[in-house]
Amino acid sequence: MTSSSRTGSPDGEGDGGARVELRALAVRYPTASVPAVHDVDLTIEAGEFTVLLGPSGCGKSTLLRTINRLVEPTAGTVLIDGVDARARDPVELRRGIGYVIQAVGLFPHYTVAENVGTVPQLLGWPQPRIGARVDELLRLIRLEPATYRNRKPRELSGGEAQRVGVARALAARPRVLLMDEPFAAVDAIVRASLQDEIARVHRELRTTVVFVTHDVDEALRLADRIVVMNAGRVVQTGPPEEILEHPADAFVRDLVGVDPETRRLVLERPLIER
Amino acid sequence: MTYLASHPARVGALLGEHVVLVAVSLAIALVIALPLGVLAARNPRAGGAILGLAGALYTIPSLALLAILVAIIGLGKLTAIVALVVYAQMILIRAIVAALRGVDPALVDAARGLGFTARQTLLRVEFPAGLPVMLGGVRVAAVSLVALATVAAWINAGGLGVLLFEGISTNNPAKIFAGALAAALLAIAADVVLRGAERAVRT
Numbered sequence: 001m002t003s004s005s006r007t008g009s010p011d012g013e014g015d016g017g018a019r020v021e022l023r024a025l026a027v028r029y030p031t032a033s034v035p036a037v038h039d040v041d042l043t044i045e046a047g048e049f050t051v052l053l054g055p056s057g058c059g060k061s062t063l064l065r066t067i068n069r070l071v072e073p074t075a076g077t078v079l080i081d082g083v084d085a086r087a088r089d090p091v092e093l094r095r096g097i098g099y100v101i102q103a104v105g106l107f108p109h110y111t112v113a114e115n116v117g118t119v120p121q122l123l124g125w126p127q128p129r130i131g132a133r134v135d136e137l138l139r140l141i142r143l144e145p146a147t148y149r150n151r152k153p154r155e156l157s158g159g160e161a162q163r164v165g166v167a168r169a170l171a172a173r174p175r176v177l178l179m180d181e182p183f184a185a186v187d188a189i190v191r192a193s194l195q196d197e198i199a200r201v202h203r204e205l206r207t208t209v210v211f212v213t214h215d216v217d218e219a220l221r222l223a224d225r226i227v228v229m230n231a232g233r234v235v236q237t238g239p240p241e242e243i244l245e246h247p248a249d250a251f252v253r254d255l256v257g258v259d260p261e262t263r264r265l266v267l268e269r270p271l272i273e274r
Numbered sequence: 275m276t277y278l279a280s281h282p283a284r285v286g287a288l289l290g291e292h293v294v295l296v297a298v299s300l301a302i303a304l305v306i307a308l309p310l311g312v313l314a315a316r317n318p319r320a321g322g323a324i325l326g327l328a329g330a331l332y333t334i335p336s337l338a339l340l341a342i343l344v345a346i347i348g349l350g351k352l353t354a355i356v357a358l359v360v361y362a363q364m365i366l367i368r369a370i371v372a373a374l375r376g377v378d379p380a381l382v383d384a385a386r387g388l389g390f391t392a393r394q395t396l397l398r399v400e401f402p403a404g405l406p407v408m409l410g411g412v413r414v415a416a417v418s419l420v421a422l423a424t425v426a427a428w429i430n431a432g433g434l435g436v437l438l439f440e441g442i443s444t445n446n447p448a449k450i451f452a453g454a455l456a457a458a459l460l461a462i463a464a465d466v467v468l469r470g471a472e473r474a475v476r477t
Contacts, residue, residue: 070387095389105384109402119388168388178387 017047017208018081018175020067025076027062036062038232040076044225046175047206049199051219053255054229060212063229064178067210068097080176095119098169098177098207102184104161106153112138112164113149119172137167140201159190166198170205179211183218195221216256220244228252277437277448278455285437289456292433295351295426296419296464299358303415307363311370312396324367332364336425344429354423354431361422362415369411373404405475413468420461424453434460 021044027037037059044050052060065071066078069090078085085093106115114121116137117130125133135145141163153161162182169177179198183191199222202209213219219226220240228236228243228251236248247253278285310328314321331339339357347353377400385395401408427435437453440446 068387070383091389091391093389094387099384099387101380101383101387103378103380103383105378105380107381107385107399107402122389122394165384 016175016206019046019079020044020176020208020210021077021079021082022063022066023077023079025063025066025073025078027059027066027071028074035074035232037066037073040234042227042234042237044208044210046081046208049202049209049211049222049224050227051223051225052210052212052227052229053216053219053223054214055255056214058229059232060229061180064180064210064212067176067178068094068099070094095122095172096174096176098174100162100165100169100177100179100182102181104153104165104185106156106161106164106168108153110153111149112143112151112153112156115153115164116167116171118168123172133171134167137171140170140204141167141197143167157190158186159194162186162194163197166201170201170207174207176208176210179209181212181214184213184215191218198222220256228255277446277452281452285434285452285456288432288434288436288453289460292420292423292435292457292460295354295358295423295431295433296416299355299419299423300362300412300416302355303359303362303366304412306359307366307370310363311367312374314367315371315374321371325364325371328364328367331360336361336422337428340425340429349430351426351431353429354426354433357426358419358422362419365415365418366411369408369414370404373407373411374400376407377403402475406472409468409472409475413465413472416464416468417461420457420464424457 022040022042025037025040025042026035028035040063052063054060062071066073067080067085069078069085080093080097107118110118113131113134116134120130120133134149138145138148143160143163148156148160148164153164156164162185165182169179182198183194186194195218198209198211211222220243223240225237225239226243227234228248230251236243236252238246243252244256247256310324314324334342336357339360340353343353343357347356381399381403382395385399390398423431423433424435424438426433427439434453434457437449437456441448441450441453
């Protein structure tokens, strides 16, 4: 895939990504005795593919959801391209940020095209532009528009549904894409192909991606940078090789596994072109 | 069948009255139940109070409620409609609460995350997704109101109950049978039609 295929997009793809900064961020749920997220400082560079990795309950989803204000931090600040997220209307903020979840959440009474066109429709794009954008996105995720446009979500396989979920998140050309365990519910073969797909899409669009997973192999395969979390704190950040070779502590060492050599094979598996 | 065969126009007219009584009551009941149901589903405390009150009203025997309303409003159709609206509340509010609480949380999370306002989430996602369950409530309410509306004849509100009360007071079993049969057929028709609607909106 060359950069010329990017500029070939009729709707002018390739706005790139936004820089996301989390400053002294903390989240405490009213009923919980310990904070879900504790004192997190993290800068996610524009266009970077960042994976938040950790066991369930470590606060990675909560952290992700502060970026589009589905969760409001109890302390600290979220900056998107230097602008405090709190200074923006949450609805308008979310329309500019892609959001993909494990359960997909396609609207069952909408067709595939209507699902993908959801955010452009909310933004009031004219109908022909939405139609063109939907077809473009379906091609991007390799679902033939003529075949899939008018299907209902119940007529899709799990993998196809999640592709449509990704297309829906990308529709209004967000500069940040949030993905919360997006491929955890599909089988291993489909998961691998979806991983290839999102890696390719990221290379083409250079959107900033923040991706939550508990799957170490998935993190190693996709991440430019991994953020390892435990008990609401960030315990290590670094590129996959560094996490593998220099785990910061026993927790990270146990998480990435007893056999770094096997894990390294994951890194060496060609991700189309890494 | 003898009364039905000899007086088809009269039975037809009373049936029409019955349908109007039920339809008007159901429409008004829905307009009231929708906001109350949404509030009850959103806010557990308000929900407890609303369902408690609707449940309490539902337990009042229909004749007693009509008698009380006659004392306040007087005889006639209006009183019957008020009573039917009150009875439908319990069924409709419960169905709306169940429908909204039964919506897949992932749909609501996705809608919010994509930038739907709370109102858009309700109207474009939660109502459509909960529609089959809500229509189930409308169906049960409609069938119940068809039965209850027969009592309305007792307070001069007309409908098929007229045949039942006339039949009883003049000891005319054929008339009672005609009224009962027409009411039963109406209830079955309402059930079939609304079941079809439920199926049609299921995705």
